[in-house]
Amino acid sequence: MATLLTNIRLLAGTHAPSRALRGQELAILPAIDDAYLIIEGGRIGAFGRMSELSYKAPDFSQTIDLGGRVVLPSWCDSHTHLVFAGSREAEFVDKIRGLSYAEIAARGGGILASARMLNETSEDELYRQSLARLEELIRLGTGAIEIKSGYGLTVEGEIKMLRVIRRVKQSAGIPVKATFLGAHAIPPDFAGNRAGYIELITQTMLPQIAAEGLADYIDVFCEQGFFTPDETERICAAGAAVGLRPKIHANQLHVSGGVQAGVRAGALSVDHLESMDAEATKTLAGSATIGTLLPTAAFFLRMPYQPARELIEAGCAIALASDFNPGSSPSGNMNFVVSLACIQMRMLPEEAINAATINGAFAMGVQDEVGSIAVGKKANLVVTKQIPSLAYLPYSFGSGLIERVAVNGELGEP
Amino acid sequence: MATLLTNIRLLAGTHAPSRALRGQELAILPAIDDAYLIIEGGRIGAFGRMSELSYKAPDFSQTIDLGGRVVLPSWCDSHTHLVFAGSREAEFVDKIRGLSYAEIAARGGGILASARMLNETSEDELYRQSLARLEELIRLGTGAIEIKSGYGLTVEGEIKMLRVIRRVKQSAGIPVKATFLGAHAIPPDFAGNRAGYIELITQTMLPQIAAEGLADYIDVFCEQGFFTPDETERICAAGAAVGLRPKIHANQLHVSGGVQAGVRAGALSVDHLESMDAEATKTLAGSATIGTLLPTAAFFLRMPYQPARELIEAGCAIALASDFNPGSSPSGNMNFVVSLACIQMRMLPEEAINAATINGAFAMGVQDEVGSIAVGKKANLVVTKQIPSLAYLPYSFGSGLIERVAVNGELGEP
Numbered sequence: 072m073a074t075l076l077t078n079i080r081l082l083a084g085t086h087a088p089s090r091a092l093r094g095q096e097l098a099i100l101p102a103i104d105d106a107y108l109i110i111e112g113g114r115i116g117a118f119g120r121m122s123e124l125s126y127k128a129p130d131f132s133q134t135i136d137l138g139g140r141v142v143l144p145s146w147c148d149s150h151t152h153l154v155f156a157g158s159r160e161a162e163f164v165d166k167i168r169g170l171s172y173a174e175i176a177a178r179g180g181g182i183l184a185s186a187r188m189l190n191e192t193s194e195d196e197l198y199r200q201s202l203a204r205l206e207e208l209i210r211l212g213t214g215a216i217e218i219k220s221g222y223g224l225t226v227e228g229e230i231k232m233l234r235v236i237r238r239v240k241q242s243a244g245i246p247v248k249a250t251f252l253g254a255h256a257i258p259p260d261f262a263g264n265r266a267g268y269i270e271l272i273t274q275t276m277l278p279q280i281a282a283e284g285l286a287d288y289i290d291v292f293c294e295q296g297f298f299t300p301d302e303t304e305r306i307c308a309a310g311a312a313v314g315l316r317p318k319i320h321a322n323q324l325h326v327s328g329g330v331q332a333g334v335r336a337g338a339l340s341v342d343h344l345e346s347m348d349a350e351a352t353k354t355l356a357g358s359a360t361i362g363t364l365l366p367t368a369a370f371f372l373r374m375p376y377q378p379a380r381e382l383i384e385a386g387c388a389i390a391l392a393s394d395f396n397p398g399s400s401p402s403g404n405m406n407f408v409v410s411l412a413c414i415q416m417r418m419l420p421e422e423a424i425n426a427a428t429i430n431g432a433f434a435m436g437v438q439d440e441v442g443s444i445a446v447g448k449k450a451n452l453v454v455t456k457q458i459p460s461l462a463y464l465p466y467s468f469g470s471g472l473i474e475r476v477a478v479n480g481e482l483g484e485p
Numbered sequence: 486m487a488t489l490l491t492n493i494r495l496l497a498g499t500h501a502p503s504r505a506l507r508g509q510e511l512a513i514l515p516a517i518d519d520a521y522l523i524i525e526g527g528r529i530g531a532f533g534r535m536s537e538l539s540y541k542a543p544d545f546s547q548t549i550d551l552g553g554r555v556v557l558p559s560w561c562d563s564h565t566h567l568v569f570a571g572s573r574e575a576e577f578v579d580k581i582r583g584l585s586y587a588e589i590a591a592r593g594g595g596i597l598a599s600a601r602m603l604n605e606t607s608e609d610e611l612y613r614q615s616l617a618r619l620e621e622l623i624r625l626g627t628g629a630i631e632i633k634s635g636y637g638l639t640v641e642g643e644i645k646m647l648r649v650i651r652r653v654k655q656s657a658g659i660p661v662k663a664t665f666l667g668a669h670a671i672p673p674d675f676a677g678n679r680a681g682y683i684e685l686i687t688q689t690m691l692p693q694i695a696a697e698g699l700a701d702y703i704d705v706f707c708e709q710g711f712f713t714p715d716e717t718e719r720i721c722a723a724g725a726a727v728g729l730r731p732k733i734h735a736n737q738l739h740v741s742g743g744v745q746a747g748v749r750a751g752a753l754s755v756d757h758l759e760s761m762d763a764e765a766t767k768t769l770a771g772s773a774t775i776g777t778l779l780p781t782a783a784f785f786l787r788m789p790y791q792p793a794r795e796l797i798e799a800g801c802a803i804a805l806a807s808d809f810n811p812g813s814s815p816s817g818n819m820n821f822v823v824s825l826a827c828i829q830m831r832m833l834p835e836e837a838i839n840a841a842t843i844n845g846a847f848a849m850g851v852q853d854e855v856g857s858i859a860v861g862k863k864a865n866l867v868v869t870k871q872i873p874s875l876a877y878l879p880y881s882f883g884s885g886l887i888e889r890v891a892v893n894g895e896l897g898e899p
Contacts, residue, residue: 158873160880167831207884367883371828402883414785417581459572466574469781469807469816470621471885
């Protein structure tokens with residue numbers, strides 16, 4: 072039997088575009104005032120205006136009056152490092168005290184600190200911590216998520232992370248995509264031997280990951296001091312050979328050539344984009360690749376935000392994601408990502424919501440399952456508290472305005 | 486009978502300074518590891534290390550095992566505009582679209598929009614909305630608050646706001662201080678007659694407010710286009726004559742001379758301070774006046790943050806407050822204020838917590854009642870979720886880490 076949701080003041084995101092929204096399209100968030108929505112078998116069965124509701128309550132196993140609340144598709148967080156061992160707030164304090172990245176690295180901080188902690192933590196413990204984190208994010212409205220490896224930097228560590236992601240995927244209840252990010256940093260053992268680590272990635276890690284079917288995507292941190300554009304393309308090609316499409320870290324700290332490398336490699340997305348120039352923007356706009364902006368990373372690192380307006384105006388397709396990780400974005404709260412995008416990057420509320428839902432879904436290949444209100448998609452929904460308008464959601468940045476969420480049509484308690 | 490809280494992993498803020506902390510003192514947040522705390526008659530009766538606990542459970546009506554949680558004094562939010570009618574998210578969207586402040590004002594936005602809505606709203610409705618807002622803030626850990634008038638800008642409107650604040654004060658359960666901010670803007674009726682409005686404030690509003698005992702403090706928005714330093718001092722002098730000490734809006738949009746005017750007028754605090762120069766900093770450091778920083782206002786308006794480090798290093802006493810108001814800081818979430826202070830203004834976690842508790846208490850004259858863990862003070866407390874360290878609180882900026890709060894010793898549900 073089905074569930075009927077009635078008296079939805081605004082049902083937003085009622086579309087099913089065939090490709091990621093770009094340029095001016097991003098500001099168009101179709102919505103129905105005073106709506107109903109029917110959930111059947113965990114999926115969206117029908118929706119429309121209350122005045123046109125021809126079904127009757129006895130047709131349903133459950134009828135829930137949403138009393139004037141707003142319903143949105145749940146957030147699609149297409150870039151996270153959710154699986155990690157241990158927080159890094161001591162490093163946060165070191166940064167406040169003015170230590171440079173190099174000094175923190177010299178004290179054993181940064182990605183390598185997470186790698187050390189990860190390799191010391193059992194798969195079961197990692198799974199337990201990661202699932203608890205994901206459960207909090209689901210309560211905050213996340214309805215699909217991508218999770219990367221990249222804190223292993225050893226064959227065992229990377230495989231362990233990807234197995235944890237697989238276990239999370241099996242129990243999460245929401246769509247989870249796994250990305251292999253062996254190329255997150257050069258581990259200390261390979262300090263003088265970059266080629267050796269890249270060979271380990273392409274010749275040892277990738278075949279094993281492919282054999283176990285552990286990853287959906289491949290990622291490379293294309294950045295000065297990490298991996299060059301050439302190395303990025305080489306690693307992406309090796310991934311493509313075993314069926315993994317790239318989603319890469321590009322142009323975070325420098326104009327790195329990462330956007331161009333990603334586009335050449337046919338990346339589904341190029342992510343970060345704090346440091347863009349006209350050439351990178353033009354390349355992205357002329358491609359099918361999605362630019363994924365991670366404003367909380369810029370916020371936490373006190374960096375300039377991504378140039379969202381310029382990218383939208385150039386015609387790029389952009390998504391918003393949380394970059395949840397213990398070093399540079401210790402939060403996976405997508406409501407705050409949406410607020411930050413509006414307040415600091417001057418995205419319109421409709422643009423930010425589209426970027427954090429349907430475009431996020433495209434940026435991890437789950438657009439047929441989630442990301443918008445469309446018949447047949449999973450009923451992964453966000454129900455807000457009583458709010459006067461959609462713009463109130465990003466405007467009221469300090470309030471938890473998500474009252475309850477639905478996952479596979481199961482509406483949680485308020 | 487008394488309540489015993491046991492197994493507090495960290496009891497922070499165990500001090501009772503005789504004046505606001507300044508300079509290097511701000512980084513010192515005394516704390517007890519593995520502590521107990523006794524609540525008697527709604528107040529802190531005793532506290533210490535668990536190993537030194539000589540009381541026994543039967544001595545208490547209630548014993549609550551806090552199982553390794555962190556306990557802090559609740560937030561003291563010394564600058565808010567909590568009483569207002571209607572949100573202003575449409576104006577927020579106009580600003581995203583690039584409209585200037587002048588264009589928004591021409592469309593009827595800004596403070597005057599709030600004044601119009603306020604004057605159209607009944608006292609009962611204002612009270613209802615304001616109390617609901619305060620109840621949310623109390624759940625977020627606010628344990629004392631200052632509230633300003635200033636959206637009336639008419640005799641009736643200002644008196645109405647102050648009466649609402651008095652009703653909130655009577656029912657809130659936490660210390661509430663009322664500040665008269667008739668000098669928030671020049672209302673349209675006095676556009677060509679500034680002197681006339683100032684006379685209305687000093688000759689009509691103030692005597693009535695004093696007669697009814699409606700205010701604890703007086704405030705002036707000292708800023709280009711609002712009130713000059715001379716006018717500020719004149720209005721403050723009229724307030725002082727009826728016993729109201731100034732707490733003023735200074736140096737928000739420009740180096741306005743507001744800090745100097747406030748210090749000359751013996752202000753308890755000068756608030757905002759986004760736009761400081763060496764002279765203003767030196768004047769503040771050499772005075773007993775507290776500088777209250779409002780980082781969420783800078784965040785929401787995309788302005789440079791207050792120069793917290795420079796002010797601390799110059800030896801100023803600084804507090805943190807939310808500036809909760811519908812135009813420039815539509816949030817009263819003090820946890821986020823503390824995070825923002827650490828992430829964006831490079832305050833140490835201990836500095837931010839002191840600035841948001843004991844120094845906030847001094848900035849509204851409630852330091853004998855709240856703001857720290859000291860015998861005899863109200864047991865207005867924050868209990869966090871399980872966190873690995875104090876620094877985790879600002880670091881994990883997107884999580885709601887306050888699990889429960891105590892008001893007058895009554896510990897709420899987790």
